[in-house]
Structure formats: C-alpha cells, structure tokens
Amino acid sequence: MAAVTSLSFSAIGQTSGDRKVNVPSARYLASNFDGFRFRSSLLYHSAGVRASTSASPSVVRCMCTTTDIPPTVSETKSNFLKAYKRPIPSVYNTVLQELIVQHHLMKYKRTYRYDAVFALGFVTVYDQLMEGYPSDEDRDAIFQAYIRALNEEPEQYRNDARKLEEWARAQTSSSLIEFPSRDGEVEAILKDIAERAGGKGSFSYSRFFAVGLFRLLELANATEPTVLEKLCAALNINKRSVDRDLDVYRNLLSKLVQAKELLKEYVAREKKKREERSETQTANEAVKKCLGEFQYAGQ
Template sequence: MVAVDAGTMRAFEKAYPRPIVTVWRSPISDMLQVTHLSLVDKRFKYDPIFGYGYMFIFNMLLEKYPDKLIDASIAALDLNPQTVRSDEIEVAKWLEGKTEADILAAPNNAGDGRLNQVFADIKANDEYLHTRSANLGFLAMMDIVGCKADGETLDRWSEALGLRKRNIERDAVLLKEIREKMSQALQMIKSLEIREKKRLADQLEKKAKEAQEKAEGAATAETASLDTTEGGADAAVA
C-alpha cells in the first residue's frame, strides 16, 4: 500500500535527510507527488518502461547527487529500488541498436521477449494509465533513436504503440522546461563557483601580500637595529 502524499515526502526526507539545493528540490518534490498519485490510481500497473522513465528523469535531475538519493525516492513510493534499476538496465540494453521502426513494431512481436510483450500489453489496454514516468520513458526512447518529439513523431508513436498523444505531448513540454531550468541552474552554479574561486584567490593574494609586507617590514626593522648596534659599537671604540 502506497503511503499518503505527505507520508511519501516524510519517508523520502527520512531516508535522505541531507539538504538538497532548492533548484533541484522543487522538481524532485513535484515528481514524487505526481508519481504518488499515479501509484494510488487503480489503473496503475508497474512495468519496465515506467522504471526506465523514472530513472531517466531522476538521473537527469540528480546527476551530481549520490545514488542513495534516487533509491530513497523510489523506496518512499513503496517501490523496490533494485527492481527499478534493473528494469532501467534491461530497457537500455533492449534499445541498443534499435531504430524507430523496431520500437514501433514491438507490439506486433510480443513473442520476441519480455519488453515486446510489455509494449503489446500497453497497446491492448484501452484503459492504459499514462504516468509521467512512462511518458518520459517513451520520450527518452525517441531521443535515443534520433526522433524529435514533434507532432508527426507523436502521431506515429501514438498510433503504433496505442498511446494518447496529448499525454505524451504534455510531458514533452514539461521535459523541455526541466532541461531549460536545469541548464540555467547549472550555469548559475557555475557562475557562483567562478565567483567563489575568484574571491578565494583574492583572499590568498591579499594574505600573501600582507605576509610579504610584514616580512619586508621585519627585515627593515632588523637592518635598522643592526645599523644602530654597529653605530653604537663604533662610537664606543672611538
């Protein structure tokens, strides 16, 4: 049984209590909430494409974070991290060497393997629940075979795979927005890192200059002291 939405977030935060940068926390929270709503829908049925899409978006969002954060998000949804990860690998291997035509023909070749059967089941299910994860999985596949997610491509995929175009189209827009926001965020972070490095360099330069001035001052004082001592000695001899 999937926890209520607030419980899902609490489970995630308990499993991964470390702070997450705000610009990433917002899409992560949104993804968890949307996925939670899919999981409690009676039409939901987990399949490898869902797992593949889930890992696709979280790998994109959390590239710079440890794997245990993604595992925490999966477990918070009462799913098995090992299953989701293994399904991602299985789909990725299945896609190797595939063309768009191969993918679109998959429902017609159900006997050729587990994933072909998954495609066949989706096409045969008139009440197939379009989840964001699965939609993103299909969009990731389009990327891999070099298809732009435009109207014509979505028409072909929707017809061949039994999908609803408007659902895929909606998440295609979302994916574009996420990529743009991430690009902006990474650029901002890069600018902050450059600024911080410059600040540290300026501090080091200032400290080095102060140390040099202090050393030069000490050397000057020592020279003056020696001159005074030598002058006093000469006077005593005279």
C-alpha cells in the first residue's frame, strides 16, 4: 500500500495569531477528491406516508415515528465539530468533511450493518489520509470525534481492525481463502459476511469494505492476483466492484502524496520568508542600537 508522505503542517491552517492561511494545494486536493466520492445515492428513508384506500384520495395518513428518522448529514457534521473544536489544517479538513458525508450515507442505508472488515477498511483509509498530521494526540481525538458523530464506537473500530490485522499477519495465500473450513473468531466474522452477502441477511457493500479486503491481502503477503478473486468468491462479493474501488483508492493516495508535497514546499517557503524577515529585523535593531550609542557618546 502506498504510504502517504509524513509532513509537518504546523504553519498551515491557522497560525499562533489565529490568522488563517489559505493554501493553494488544499484547493488542488479538493478538486481531485471527487475520484474518491463513494457513489452511493442518498436514500430517502420512508416516513411511512401513504394514501388511505378507505378515504378520499386527498386524505394522507402519516405513520412516521421519530425512531425511524435518521440524523441529517448536517447534524452528523455538526456533532463532529462540537466534539472537536480545534482548527484542522485545510488539506486534512477538506478530505475529512467529504469523508464524513459519504460515511454518513453508508451508515444510514437500510441495508447497513457494521462488520469488522468495514472497520478495518475505514481505519486504513483514515490512517493513510491523516499520515503526517502535526500531533498524534489530535489525530486520535479527531478519529474519536468522527466515529462518535456517526453514533458508533471508535474503540470498536480500532479493536476490530487490530484483531483482523493480527489474524491476517498469521495467514498465507492459501489459509486466507480457506476460512470457511476453519474455526476461529475472525473466521466466524468472515463466514457471517459471506452468508449475508450471499442473500441470507442484510449486507451493504462499500469502498471501505473493499479497502479492508485489500488490507487483509497485504498483511498476509498474498500478492497473487488469483487470491483476491478466490477471497471475493468465498465472501460472495463482486470482484469487479472491488477492483474498481481499489483503483480509486490507490489514485486518491497518489493525489494525496502530490498535494502534501506541494504543502511541504509551501511550508518551506513560508519558513524561509519568516527567517529572512526575522534576520532583517534583527539587523535593523542592531543598527539602531549602534547609532543610539554613537549619538550618546558624541554628546
């Protein structure tokens, strides 16, 4: 998996004087982020409104209950901003805001059901996108706020992702696809996914799920092209969809590397300018001091 370059962005977004810095590369990233938009349409959750057959056609009976109404995207974003109030550098904030919208649409689909592979995929995406964030503590706090804004548990995401990663590291190309014939905690998770994806329950495929599969293969060093095909078959997942979404994911990582390189150059230029201004100011102060001493000595 392509690693996103680690950079320092302490000079980006908001300075110590609360002056916001507009970064051209953030706009570059925003314009290229469309490729990672999860192509899930906004589902109109039925409010139970139907025409009565026993009354006039103009009479409408509302059967809506408050528990049937999911939060809006605006409410989810507002919950995130309330939970994490500190400024976020624009190159990260641009991606996070788009990501939380798409995650919201996945979460509140009627067919959505949390699973560990989905969690592994999201954790992988998040860690890649936030690589190089100025503070590890803030990066974790943002993760916590993000997941809680979706009414889910960040600890569950992290724990399940870690569990699958540890399991995958102990697998080979062969054992990875033989999970249906074995017993174990992760094997049971994968069997449940296969049953639901095969039509025996509720399952909603997403790009986070595709990235989760990719991460399993990566950790198991399963590089043969046929392994992904066999794993998809065992899980009852459309491989063509997985291939397409993984291409989009790799493309996003590539664009992030380019954007962060541009930001690195921007930070270096700004640092150099500040140093030059500081040196000029120091020199001016030294000249003024010398002149003052000279004038005093001449009196």
